[in-house]
Amino acid sequence: MILPNSDQMRRIDQCAINEFKIPGIVLMENAGAGTVRLMERLLGSLANRLFPIFIGPGNNGGDGLVIARHLHQRKAIPFLVFLIKPERLKGDSSTNLTIVETLGFDTMVCSDSRSLLKLPETIDRLSISHGPPGALIDSLFGTGLDRTIEGRFAEAIELMNTLSCARSIPIISVDTPSGLCSDSGKVLGCCIKAWATASYGYAKIGQVLPDSHALVGDLQVVDIGIPPEVTERVRVDVAAVDQHTHRELRALIQRPVSSHKGDYGHLLILGGSPGKTGAALLVARGAIRSGCGLVSIGAPAGLNAIYESALPEAMTALVRGPNLLSDDDRDEIFTHLADKTCVVIGPGIGQGRGTAELVLRLYHQLSIPMVIDADALNLLAARKNELGVPPGPRILTPHPGEMARLVQRPTAQVQADRLAALQSCYDLFKTPGAELVIVLKGSASLTTDGSKVWLNLTGNPTMAAGGMGDVLSGLIGSLLCQGLSPVDAARYGTYLHGLCGDRLQTDGGGGYTASELADQLPASLAEIMRD
DSSP, X not given: OBOOOHHHHHHHHHHHHHTSOOOHHHHHHHHHHHHHHXXXXXXXXXXXXXXXXXXXXXXHHHHHHHHHHHHHHTTOEXXXXXXXXXXXXXXXXXXXXXXXXXXXXXXXXXXXXXXXXXXXHHHHHHHHHXXXXXXXXXXXXXXXXXXXOOHHHHHHHXXXXXXXXXXXXXXXXXXXXXXXXXXXXXXXXXXXXXXXXXXXXXXXXXXXXXXXXXXXXXXXXXXXXXXXXXXXXXXXXXXXESGGGHHHHHHHHOOOTTXXXXXXXXXXXXXXOTTOHHHHHHHHXXXXXXXXXXXXXXXXXXGHHHHHHHOTTSEEEEESSSSOOOGGGXXXXXXXXXXXXXXXXXXXXXXXXXXXXXXXXXXXXXXXOEEEOTHHHHHHHHTGGGOOOOSSXXXXXXXXXXXXXXXXXXXXXXXXXXXXXXXXXXXXXXXXXXXXXXXXXXXXXXXXXXXXXXXXXXXXXXXXXXXXXXXXXXXXXXXXXXXXXXXXXXXXXXXXXXXXXXXXXXXXXXXXXXXXXXXXXXXXXXHHHHO
């Protein structure tokens, strides 16, 4: 599912109109009619029910007028509340105004604050004859809004939210909740708190970000007749990873009946240190439970007994060092790497000088894919100026704090614009001819390979616990071992990881461990294979 921003959506509309010769008024008609069909699905019969429709400037107001007409067709009672003088409407919106004016709908023009104060009284009067409103229709502003809402428009939004809360009247937003930036999900001064949103053509980036959920409500995409060929001409560089991707993932992980463990790779985990052996074990657990053929943990002699007793399915790759992996162990590590498919490096490995030298050496010399996480990311951030061109794919998986160190900006700034931070990290670490994938973990994890961004729609706050990222690293490494490309392993790995968390939350709420999430992987994979 692509997620266009406001500029891309404008160009999509224009492409449909100018290149595919679909009149704008046809798109508007499809939008309004589709919204009313959605209302029927959500609310049941609309007949004899009152629907105040708040009309703003531009095409969003025109959509509201089409909605009014189609409600009338279903014997509902539309009540038009204009926040502008109706004669200011232009183009297709003006044409629809001419049509509805002939139908004699109840109308109120609220072009100033005083007239808005009279609106609740007017709704009460109409409710005597028609009953309480079935819903309030928000068609004030659409996805093109890029300024702070002020004046009577802000007062109207506050009034709608107050009526909705005090009287339990749902708000249905047309295309997007008025006041929500469809690019960033930020509130532009004030915002409608919608019960449901009818998003036209496609969902928008700002509508699916976590902080937007309480404002967007039930997000429903309404088909307005934009030909699929349009998105071949208008580039949209952000897409969602959601349940609609099951078919693609199923094709990638389907196994022939003649499979054996050698077909699904051998992962080497370089992580863990005294007090943090659990990090390496969680990586291994994530890899094993997601179907990796073979898994080995690089084990200093002093930690080997812990690894061998904790997870019998994982092998150990012994090195002579007593407790820490370091560059002194490079010869043994390279020997162990001879038959490996992929490396996960970093979780719990420590940040000592010898370890840093090992991380840099492997970064520059390994031709197999490396999933780089945790301490290894911090070491790369500290020695960014020493990085050259790696000979193989590199997948960096920072959480917001690690991303802040990689891009040298505060964590709050990373979180304020995660897409910008992701792009900055890619630009900083990309080198000519080398394959790089970045995963910015957190709510709605982001993945990029430089050409496109994937936004993950699985996961929930109950996953905010230690060790979850270690499991994800193992899962991504496992998918690489099973033959997925670096970007597919990253984006589908984050999706599967979040899906496990969602299943656990549904079944028992919060309080589950990272090990329990890893153990949920077989059931989540089975769900994907069934769909």
